[in-house]
Amino acid sequence: MELIAQLQGALSTCSQLLEDLKDGRIDAGSFRSRSFRAGLVLRDEEAWMWDFASGWHCYDGVGLRQMDLSAEGRSDAGRGRAEGREEQS
Secondary structure (H helix, E strand, O other), X not given: OOHHHHHHHHHHHHHHHHHHHHOOOOOHHHXXXXXXXXXEEEEOOEEEXXXXXXXXXXXXXXXXXXXXXXOOOOOHHHHHHHHHHHHHO
């Protein structure tokens, strides 16, 4: 599965969990546990993690970087990283 599709799916699940919390369908403990699992995307040799306050972060075994994946803010390096992984798979 393409990385961007995986990240979009994770974000969709996290957004639904936030709505469930706001509407009282789940409690805070369930939200924390389930949103952590939903917002963690393991791929090749990277771990992508969603944080509601600061967005996507990528850990590659050496360092943790905040990634701007918005259409207008996507840098060539960020775009190449996400798309480059797909081309190598």
